[in-house]
Amino acid sequence: xxxxxxxDTPDTPDDPSAPDDAAAAFAALLTPEGAMLLDGLRDYxxxxxxxxxxxxxxxxxxxLVTAALAQARLRQRAAAKFGEDAAHLYxxxxxxxxxxxxAVADHRAARFAALGAHHVADLGCGIGGDxxxxxxxxxxxxxxxxxxxxxxxxxxxxxxxxxxxxIHVRCxxxxxxxxxxxxxxxxxxxxxxxxxxxxxxxxRIFDPEAYSPPLSRAIRTAxxxxxxxxxxxxxxxxxxxxxxxxxxxxxxxxxxxxAVLWFGDPSAAxxxxxxxxxxxxxxGGTADPPPVGPVGRYLYEPDGAVVRAHLVAEIAAELDGxxxxxxxxxxxxxxxTPTRFATAYEITDALxxxxxxxxxxxxxxxxxxxxxxxxGSAVEPEELRRKxxxxxxxxATVFLTRIDGAPSMLIGRPCP
Numbered sequence: 145x146x147x148x149x150x151x152d153t154p155d156t157p158d159d160p161s162a163p164d165d166a167a168a169a170f171a172a173l174l175t176p177e178g179a180m181l182l183d184g185l186r187d188y189x190x191x192x193x194x195x196x197x198x199x200x201x202x203x204x205x206x207x208l209v210t211a212a213l214a215q216a217r218l219r220q221r222a223a224a225k226f227g228e229d230a231a232h233l234y235x236x237x238x239x240x241x242x243x244x245x246x247a248v249a250d251h252r253a254a255r256f257a258a259l260g261a262h263h264v265a266d267l268g269c270g271i272g273g274d275x276x277x278x279x280x281x282x283x284x285x286x287x288x289x290x291x292x293x294x295x296x297x298x299x300x301x302x303x304x305x306x307x308x309x310x311i312h313v314r315c316x317x318x319x320x321x322x323x324x325x326x327x328x329x330x331x332x333x334x335x336x337x338x339x340x341x342x343x344x345x346x347x348r349i350f351d352p353e354a355y356s357p358p359l360s361r362a363i364r365t366a367x368x369x370x371x372x373x374x375x376x377x378x379x380x381x382x383x384x385x386x387x388x389x390x391x392x393x394x395x396x397x398x399x400x401x402x403a404v405l406w407f408g409d410p411s412a413a414x415x416x417x418x419x420x421x422x423x424x425x426x427x428g429g430t431a432d433p434p435p436v437g438p439v440g441r442y443l444y445e446p447d448g449a450v451v452r453a454h455l456v457a458e459i460a461a462e463l464d465g466x467x468x469x470x471x472x473x474x475x476x477x478x479x480x481t482p483t484r485f486a487t488a489y490e491i492t493d494a495l496x497x498x499x500x501x502x503x504x505x506x507x508x509x510x511x512x513x514x515x516x517x518x519x520g521s522a523v524e525p526e527e528l529r530r531k532x533x534x535x536x537x538x539x540a541t542v543f544l545t546r547i548d549g550a551p552s553m554l555i556g557r558p559c560p
Contacts, residue, residue, distance in 0.1 A: 173212060181200065181204060181208065181212040182215060182216060186216070186231055193213060196213070200212075215234065215235070218237065219231055219235065225243060225244075225246060225273075234304070242270055243270055244401075244402075245273070245396060246273070247420045247421045248420060251420055252277065253281045255409075256278060256281070256333075261331035261371050262283060263283070263284040263285075263330055264286070264329060264332065265326050265329040265331070266333050266335075267318040267332060267335065268288070268318055268334060268335040269287035269335070271294060272287060272298035275302065275311050276302065279302070279310040282310075284312075285312070286328075286329060287312065288321070295313050295315040299313045319356065321365075330369060330370045330371065333374075333375070334374045336357055336362050352380065352384060370408050372406070374389075374405040374406075389406060390412035391416075391453070392404045392406060392416050392417075393417050393449040393453045395418070396420045397421070398447060400449050400452055415453045417447065417485070418449060426455055426459075427455075428455055429453070431457035432457065434456070434457050434465065434467050434475070435466045435467070439476050439494040440465075440476040440478040440491070441478055441480075442479070442480050442489065444474070444477065444489075445487045445517065446473055446475065446485060450485050463477050463483060468547050469545065469546045469548070471520065474519060476491075492557070493505065494553075495554075497551035498553075499531050502528075503532040506532055506536075507535070507536075509536070512536040512538065513538070514540055517542070528542075528544070541555070
């Protein structure tokens, strides 16, 4: 049996210059022998990798064992994004890092299906997370990426889930595609590359015109189809959102994952925040600025998607609340009102920021589990924890923020 050369590390960059041996190593994983190795590594403990590798190399090519172990590690990491599907899918390090988690991809696919899209061009498909979600809705997908290895992984993933008939993967540079190349697609999803560099040196790109393709070109592509979604960084300035687009900020379990510009949906609100996995959506952007006032009995921490969508005023109105500071997204109120879009805390103390005073208070109350949150403070949570040295059986949450422009700390506990 021929031996396949593989990199010593899984950090091979996913770009057109990736060495041929990475593609050969991946192809070897798709053989019956490679599939058997991966199946046997499904529940292995990475702490035992040296012993496992030594044992497997007695009966399999060393390079294939190395590739299988690397893939097994990626599958274990991927479970957080892909759930049970991770055990059947294939990944590259960069592809996994940039892939859309299943809950987010399913939400987007459901919106495309509700719009009536039948054939979506997934431009910048990566390892195929979004393409898989679309195909599961019965939507045909043209999945396009410029990296041959990434395309091979996307094809393997489509086949692994039995969706190969609906997903057609093409290896092309999306910056070279014209509108005529998409004539058979009634919708498009554009996911521009927002990182530069290679391997571990890859860094986030904050200038939308430095995306690949640039935001302006991606918008032109979006406007060429009946329906379109354009994925952008959550921090995109609101003024950069085109007038004919509706912007949606999406969070998953309180962690903001992305912003998407939607085109062709006349019923969509100008801005909205969507909270997954429940799917709760808040739309608006027209509420009056909330008042600023003193600390009440309750503090509400709006979900990050709500903050990014500039919908804090809508939540404050719902809660009959007020802001502690006009520039900080903490809402306070005297009564508790249930809401799906913010986490409520009962506040026991509101004090000027002072480390020694906080340390003494926590010791007096025997607080050993301290959660530190901050908005509008330069103090780092870990640094504060080191200084106050919490110890004891009780727990508390401290908020580092500003009240009337002054550094302050609020102490409380989450409401049940």
